[in-house]
Amino acid sequence: MRELMQWVGIPEAEQAVVLASPPDEQQLAAAVAELRRDLGTLDSRAGWPPGSGTLPLYAYLTVLPGVLAWHAARGVPREVSQATMRQLGSRVRDGEIVRPYWFARHFRGSLYRLGRLQFDRTTRHGEPILDIHIPGDGPLNSEACDNSLTAARPFFAKHFPAEEYKRAVCTSWLLDPQLADYLPEDSNILRFQHRFTPETVVSQADDDVITFVFDLPPGADLPRRTRLQRAIADHLAQGKHWHHVTGWLPL
Ligand SMILES: CC(C)(COP(=O)(O)OP(=O)(O)OC[C@H]1O[C@@H](n2cnc3c(N)ncnc32)[C@H](O)[C@@H]1OP(=O)(O)O)[C@@H](O)C(=O)NCCC(=O)NCCS
Numbered sequence: 365m366r367e368l369m370q371w372v373g374i375p376e377a378e379q380a381v382v383l384a385s386p387p388d389e390q391q392l393a394a395a396v397a398e399l400r401r402d403l404g405t406l407d408s409r410a411g412w413p414p415g416s417g418t419l420p421l422y423a424y425l426t427v428l429p430g431v432l433a434w435h436a437a438r439g440v441p442r443e444v445s446q447a448t449m450r451q452l453g454s455r456v457r458d459g460e461i462v463r464p465y466w467f468a469r470h471f472r473g474s475l476y477r478l479g480r481l482q483f484d485r486t487t488r489h490g491e492p493i494l495d496i497h498i499p500g501d502g503p504l505n506s507e508a509c510d511n512s513l514t515a516a517r518p519f520f521a522k523h524f525p526a527e528e529y530k531r532a533v534c535t536s537w538l539l540d541p542q543l544a545d546y547l548p549e550d551s552n553i554l555r556f557q558h559r560f561t562p563e564t565v566v567s568q569a570d571d572d573v574i575t576f577v578f579d580l581p582p583g584a585d586l587p588r589r590t591r592l593q594r595a596i597a598d599h600l601a602q603g604k605h606w607h608h609v610t611g612w613l614p615l
Contacts, residue, residue, distance in 0.1 A: 365382075365383065365422075365425060366379060366383070368425045368428055368429075369382065369425065369453075371428075371446065371449070372425075372428070372446075372449045372450055372452045372453040373450045373452075373453025373454065374452070374453045374456050375453070375456070378456045378457075378458075378459060381458060381459035382418055382421060382422075382456070382459045384459070385417065385418050385459055386418065386422065387417060387418050387419035387422050387423075388419075391419055392419060392422055392423060392426070395410060395419055395420070395422075395423035396423050396426045396427055398410035399423055399424070399427045399471055399472075400427060400430065402468065402471070402472040403427070403430065403431060403434055403471070403472055403473055404434065404472065404473055405472055406472070406474055406485060406486055406487065407472075408468035408469070408472050410423075410468060411465065412464045412465055416460075416464065417459075417460060418459050418460055420460075420461050420464035420467070421452075421456065421459070421460065421461050421464070424452065424461075424464075424467055424470075424471055427471060428449065428471075431470075431471055431473060432445055434473050435473065438523045438524065439522065439523055440476070440523050444476055444477065444478065444519075447477045447478075448470055448475065448476050448477040448482070449470060451467075451470070451477070451482075451499055452467055452470070454501065455467075469484050474486065475497070476519070477499070478512050478515045478516055478519055479508055479511050479512040479515060480498075480499075480502075480504065480505075480508035480509055480511070480512045481496055481497070481498060481499075481509060481512040481513070481516075482496070482497040482498070482499060483495070483496060483497075483512075483516050483519075483520070483532070484496075484497060485520070485524065485527065485529075488533065491530075491531070492527040492528060492529050493529060493531050493532060493533050494516055494520065494529050494531075494532040494533070494615065495532070495533055495534070495535070496532050496533065496534040497534075497536075498534075498536065498538060498556075500576060503552055504538075504552040504553065504556050505552055506552065506555050506556075509556060509559070513532070513559075513613075513615065516529070516532065516615055517529060517530075517615040529615060530614065530615055531612055531613065531614055531615060532612070532613050532615055533610060533611070533612050534560055534610070534611055534613075535566050535608050535609070535610040535611075536608060536609070537569040537572060537573045537576070537606050537607070537608055537609075538553055538556060538557060539557050539560055539562060539608075539609035539610070539611045540569065540606055540607050540608070540609050541557070541562065541609070542599065542604070542606070542607075543557065543595065544557075545595075546591065546592075546594070546595030546598070546599070547591060547592065547595060548591075551591075553592070557611075559611075559613050560611025560612060560613050561611055561612050561613065562609050562610070562611045563609075563610045563611060563612060564609070564610050565607045565608070565609050566607070566608040566609065566610055567607065567608050568605050568606070568607055568608075569605075569606040569607050569608045570582070570600060570605055570606050572608070573596055573606045574586070574596070577592060577593065577596060578593065578596075586600075
């Protein structure tokens with residue numbers, strides 16, 4: 365367990381908390397069986413009700429060697445597997461995963477981190493597409509994004525040759541065109557946004573933006589230290605909303 369926690373980058377102090385509170389063995393066996401059933405599918409049935417404690421983390425770590433073997437069988441380089449799985453290490457607080465459902469994609473073998481961006485294999489109306497996600501662990505600089513986007517098509521062609529990915533989609537608050545009212549044109553966020561052809565406004569994103577940018581619960585007092593923080597707070601204070609927007613790009 366310790367070795368796996370180390371490998372995904374769970375901090376030492378967190379590891380001790382995790383080891384001190386193992387989940388119920390029967391629940392763990394059931395959760396592991398669900399995750400094993402989901403491996404290789406594009407959909408996850410395993411769910412984590414609030415208050416699942418350390419169960420999701422134990423379950424994910426238990427299946428991790430099997431998922432890595434599944435990656436290896438497809439020739440996925442070990443560095444890509446580790447870069448992908450290290451997001452788990454960054455999301456452990458007080459021994460539990462913050463938003464554990466997010467990792468379903470990592471552990472069913474659909475999501476891979478290639479440099480700055482993550483790509484999740486999925487389908488839309490029967491077309492194989494890559495769903496882009498942006499981990500919040502550093503600036504979103506353009507060159508890093510170029511490199512990730514350039515790597516995506518050859519990576520999936522090599523390791524998942526049965527599926528041909530010609531387009532990528534992204535659904536994010538980062539694609540909300542209202543950000544242009546606040547951020548400079550040369551900001552990383554707007555430069556990223558301009559790569560996509562926007563299609564639809566999907567849903568209101570106020571609570572998600574507060575979680576992603578401030579790591580605070582909805583309704584909390586928002587600090588205004590950066591341009592983005594001021595933008596988000598001012599916009600909401602005016603009674604306006606942020607939205608998740610879907611955009612497309614060719615690969
Ligand atoms: C996406 C992300 C990496 C962009 O960061 P970036 O490269 O610094 O973005 P920009 O260069 O466009 O930043 C423009 C301004 O916003 C600020 N900013 C950007 N992201 C910020 C964040 N998460 N928290 C606080 N301020 C932020 C920058 O500091 C800058 O303001 P400044 O000029 O006053 O310093 C960052 O917002 C992030 O980590 N977000 C969380 C992950 C996320 O939301 N993913 C998408 C999920 S749908």
